[in-house]
Amino acid sequence: MTGGQTTEAGDHSRGTIDRGSEATGLRVRDAIRQSGLKQRKIASVIGIDETKLSKALSGRRRFTADELLGVATATGVTVRWLLGDESQVSALPPNPAAAAVSDDDANPRRTIAETAWTLFGRYGFDAVRIADIAAASGVSAPSIHYYFANKSELFDAALDYSVKLAFDRQIAWLDDIADPAQRLESLLKLQSPLGRTERGEWSIWLQTWTRMALEGSALSNYPLSYERWSRTVQTTLEDGQRTGCFRGGDPRAMADELTSLLDGLGIKVLTGVMDTETFSRRLRSYLDRAIMHPTEPATATPADRLKESS
Numbered sequence: 141m142t143g144g145q146t147t148e149a150g151d152h153s154r155g156t157i158d159r160g161s162e163a164t165g166l167r168v169r170d171a172i173r174q175s176g177l178k179q180r181k182i183a184s185v186i187g188i189d190e191t192k193l194s195k196a197l198s199g200r201r202r203f204t205a206d207e208l209l210g211v212a213t214a215t216g217v218t219v220r221w222l223l224g225d226e227s228q229v230s231a232l233p234p235n236p237a238a239a240a241v242s243d244d245d246a247n248p249r250r251t252i253a254e255t256a257w258t259l260f261g262r263y264g265f266d267a268v269r270i271a272d273i274a275a276a277s278g279v280s281a282p283s284i285h286y287y288f289a290n291k292s293e294l295f296d297a298a299l300d301y302s303v304k305l306a307f308d309r310q311i312a313w314l315d316d317i318a319d320p321a322q323r324l325e326s327l328l329k330l331q332s333p334l335g336r337t338e339r340g341e342w343s344i345w346l347q348t349w350t351r352m353a354l355e356g357s358a359l360s361n362y363p364l365s366y367e368r369w370s371r372t373v374q375t376t377l378e379d380g381q382r383t384g385c386f387r388g389g390d391p392r393a394m395a396d397e398l399t400s401l402l403d404g405l406g407i408k409v410l411t412g413v414m415d416t417e418t419f420s421r422r423l424r425s426y427l428d429r430a431i432m433h434p435t436e437p438a439t440a441t442p443a444d445r446l447k448e449s450s
Contacts, residue, residue, distance in 0.1 A: 162199030167222050168211055169197050175215040176247055186210030205312040212308045216250045219311040249287045252277050253297035260298050261340035265291070265347055302344045303365050305337065310372070320380035324431070327376060328423065333406045334416055342410050370399050377431070387433050394431065401426055
């Protein structure tokens with residue numbers, strides 16, 4: 141499993157970014173304008189009425205995490221950019237072909253990539269044809285080839301979209317969580333294959349791993365993305381060790397073990413070998429045995445909260 145959030149994303153000063161600020165509203169407004177979508181459409185996509193959206197755009201109302209995530213997904217920008225940090229605008233270094241796309245081509249290209257992501261995630265790379273993606277996108281097959289040279293390039297774009305979704309979720313939901321134990325709990329829940337969108341992402345990850353295991357794989361950016369995800373977990377563990385809520389030990393090794401466990405359990409859930417209840421129970425057991433400090437007050441541990449949410 142991977143996520144796009146880097147160490148810097150995990151370390152930035154919490155509370156310094158105001159989701160209700162006028163600057164955030166201006167960035168959301170700019171993202172909507174660049175996307176070519178109407179405010180009415182954006183309001184519908186993120187599940188609020190136009191009045192609430194107008195208030196948020198003017199800085200008189202705070203955007204929720206779900207709303208920021210919805211805006212970012214609909215317009216193609218990242219939550220990080222919406223919140224005012226331009227140091228990272230994507231989870232992976234952009235593909236040269238994608239970077240050369242003009243503003244006029246960006247929206248249809250993104251729509252095609254997102255449609256391909258859905259179909260690849262549901263049916264698999266081999267089963268999906270260019271004609272299927274064209275039909276689902278409402279365009280012709282030649283239009284697909286105008287933006288993407290072949291199906292492999294389309295899969296690369298779908299992988300980039302998966303990484304962006306993970307990146308945006310982490311920034312939107314983890315930005316305000318100062319407590320390391322709560323942050324680790326939320327991080328693991330966000331990266332678990334328990335929701336429809338998350339299962340689609342995991343399907344893409346699993347297919348990516350399969351492709352990378354074969355000779356001649358060109359997915360050279362993926363290891364960097366996975367390393368960023370691992371560093372995010374490591375940073376959270378280091379924070380918890382400093383505050384005394386996590387056990388001592390090598391945080392790098394602990395992060396490797398935890399991410400490997402999540403990968404293995406996630407694959408079992410995705411392939412039907414393990415049900416979601418067992419997944420949550422195994423993860424809770426590992427957290428209690430290997431991560432949580434044994435002398436932590438018995439109030440509400442990440443394991444307890446995972447149990448309550450399962």
